[in-house]
Amino acid sequence: MILNTTHHNSEHRQIITDLIGSPFSLVQILKLKGIGSKRMIIEEVSPNMQSMMNKVSDINYANIELRPKGILVMINQGLRNFTWIIPYYQLVIYKVNGSSLHAQGRFIRFRNSKTFKENKKFFNKLLDQKVKYDMQYAMPESL
Template sequence: MIINTTHHNTEHKQIIADLIGSPFSLLQKFKMKGVGSKRMIIDKVSPNMQSMMNKVSDINYANIELRPKGILVMINQGLKNFTWIIPYYQLTIYKVNGSSLHAQGRFVHFKNNKTFKENKKFFDKLLDEKVRYDMLFAMPQGI
């Protein structure tokens, strides 16, 4: 689900909390050594997300925030902000010449450059959180 978060709206906060949980507490953020990525340059997006990209040749940026049951991908388009809400069970990550996040029939591909390389630890943390979430619903092994 993608919502326009340019202006504060209490309904958006409730929708996000229902889908992927409330933000981590301050203590949890310290234990995890942060829950947000640095901004990354968007290389490509799926055709159904093209309307959120800058029309001129400006660089498109996004950053990611971890939540207990998913992630928020925050995309900046000029003065507008869009948030893509992705629960962990829908998230697929591909690492091909950068990294791609796929979910809900959409994708965002981040350019493999200095800003992406600075986020390597964040992507490791993201994968750990996704695996931890997936293990909650893992099928039991044979008896």
């Protein structure tokens, strides 16, 4: 689900909380050593997300925030902001010449640049959180 979060809306906060949980507490943020990525350059998006990209040749940026049950991908388009809500059970990550996030029939691919390389630790943290979430619903091993 993608929301236009340019202006504050309490309904959006409730939708995000219902889908991927409330934000981490300060203690949890300190234990995780941060829950947000640095901004990354968007290389390519799926055709159904083209309307959120700049029409001119400006660089498009996005950053990611971790939540207990998913992630928020915040996309900046000039003066407007969009938030893509992705629960962990829908998230697929590919690492090919940068990295791409796939979910809900959409994708976003980040450029393999200096800003992306600075986020290597963040992506490792993201994968750890996804594995923790998936292990809660893992099938027990057969006897």
